[in-house]
Amino acid sequence: MPSLEGSNKVVKPDSAWSVFLVFLRLGLTSFGGPIAHLGYFREEFVARRQWLSERSYVDLVALCQFLPGPASSQVGIGLGLSRAGFCGAIAAWAGFTLPSATVLVLFAKGMSTGESAFPSGLLHGLKIVAVAVVAQAVWGMARNLCTDVPRVTIAAFSACAALLWPNAMGQIGVIVCAAVVGLMLFEPTTDQPAESLSISISRKVGMISLGVFFSLLAGLPLLMEAWPTQTLSMVHDFYRAGSFVFGGGHVVLPLLQTATVPNGLVDKDTFLAGYGLVQAVPGPLFTFAAFLGASMNVHPSGWVGASVCLIAIFAPSFLLMVGVLPFWARLQHSFRTQAALTGVNAAVVGLLLAALYDPVWTSAILKPQDFGLALIAFVSLMFWKAPPWLVVMGSGLIGWLLSTVF
Template sequence: MNDSEATPSITPMRIFWLFLRLGLTSFGGPAAHIGFFHDEFVKRRRWLSAADYAEVVALCQLLPGPASSQVGLSIGFLKARYVGAAAAWLGFTLPSALALTALSLGLSAWPDAASGGWVAGLKLFVVAVVAHAVWQMGVTLCPDRTRLTLAVLVAASLLVVGSAWMQLLVLVLAGGFGAWRGLPAGAAADSLHLPLRGRWPSGFAVVFALLLGLSFIPLPAGSDGWLAAELYRAGALVFGGGHVVLPWLQEGFVASGVMPADTFLAGYGAAQAVPGPLFTFAAFLGGSEGGIGGAVVALLAVFLPGALLVFAGLPLWSWIRRHPRARAALAGVNAGVVGLLLAALYDPVWTSAVHTPAGLALVLLCWSGLALWRVPVWLLAPLSAVAGALLW
């Protein structure tokens, strides 16, 4: 789509206000966000046809990074080019980012608050959330014995050797296995057409790769450069959405000794209770380490690789969807992602949270609320915190 083809009546400011409203009301995680976007921009406003929207969603699910944020960014780009993309991202991200930054500043000012029973309750809530995510992703991404076995092997490998390089290696091997075995990944959506061409796609790809390479340079832990590198690397290498970012960030912040596990999981639990993208958990991490400036650095770093990949990947999508081997490799990576999250469910989530029978009971109640009774996370998270305060 040329610049002249952008819709002039849809201004960046209008895009910002629409996405800000969605950022204030979109609870429920990436799958729910994509549903909200469909209702708003396909059914209600007719900014996109159903086919074009499906094309955008398919591409964003293929790429690493926060899928729902990438979908919103793509919609903004379609309507008002790069300024529209920035407006969509800022509006959708701002509410949860502000809330989590405020929480991080509050815990920094009153560190004793992080040792209360409410934190124990939030940590147990996180166990239930991650267990529910593993179950849902396993049903969707591991529908046969081969992919389920692959997920189990990935989880076992990471439980034995759980370093960051091992996480990357097993996902690469899972993708290679998927391509070799020709894992079924569904038919290509050749009938769909998205009239979009990214500007300077090779330039975006080069910038993405260059920054990823720089992110592996050792830096002093806790510095702004280290913070940006850790979060850029997580945003660049995470497949499968917000929950899967947990093991990558745990390796960088908890295993390295920069942040206590209690504080880390309390922030992650709070991120479940606010609307908008789960990747704004980065604001909590950055705010805890560097105040408001650290929160801004962390947010930009974790979302930047996903944006670069969208602008670089849009022109390649028509090629990828026609090549069965590429889709088979993606099926292998997706199975590996389930294994990655399964390993994280045990360490650090389970090992740092469940220590008593009462704790296990609260996990079971939270899981039942999510899986059986469909209790919204924005309600279940504070209830878990209150239960933890009463029990401990």
């Protein structure tokens, strides 16, 4: 079923179980936040497993940057969808999401209360390894996608613009401008085949999925008025949060605070404890919804509340990806679209370069020994070809040891 278009290599379809296992390992080891996750994904699926080409991967990342919701999780859903259909999409999401969600629910249920359960040096070491992971991704993508002066220039200006306007609208504006510049500068030839994920979803299914997305967005408030229950209220609040958040997982945290703390569903101290803990676990930041659902002062709470909130906040991502990908795959075969994507791909490299500086570098590299550890982690990934999970665990341990010495 899935194949890499524009290539003579045909890839056999994977089972949903095999997709789950791959993403489960990433869900257990992908520390560092959304930008670092994209770096882990690139290393795993482009460089190591060759599930797709560099260009296809960056095209998918660019699409997810346009959509609301957690970009890294949406990239994972798209990859799972291409490898094993709908079951693969669910398997990819579950493998990447459940480890951190489970830890957060266990802490919410009383096994611990927050970040103090993790040594500060260990947490700092995990932040440092994120620098190496993102740097590796930027280096590899730049070598493949910024191959001439115009593309390097687009990447550089995109990075500068992202640093000057560090918000979701600035990021989207950069991508739109890069697409326009790509249309003006680049002219793909007829022998340049399109490269896209093989998605076996019809436009009809895509339209139905988009219809469900907008129907829930408009209909949940009406349902709440007709049947005012606490469960429906939780679904409404978390579904809207997942539908309107641009710019990554960190942006959703203040929205969830507004939805839970002022009305007494979760007290402020509990919210702050969970906020600290979610920075310390691997996987997507949207799993904070599971912590809040388990911590509710009303019914449902515990595992049921966590499940309701977790599904509600990720549901928009599923519906949007299934709804948009059939049209996106067809658009990519247009030569004009390919020209625009050439500019967008260079801009994505620039956006990741900006993110490498802020927030990844600025939050992790505070002392000379931090830079040294980041350099060793980068060399380990790039040249020693050490497994990413081993580099992550080793950096966390070294960060803890350094905190006891310096």
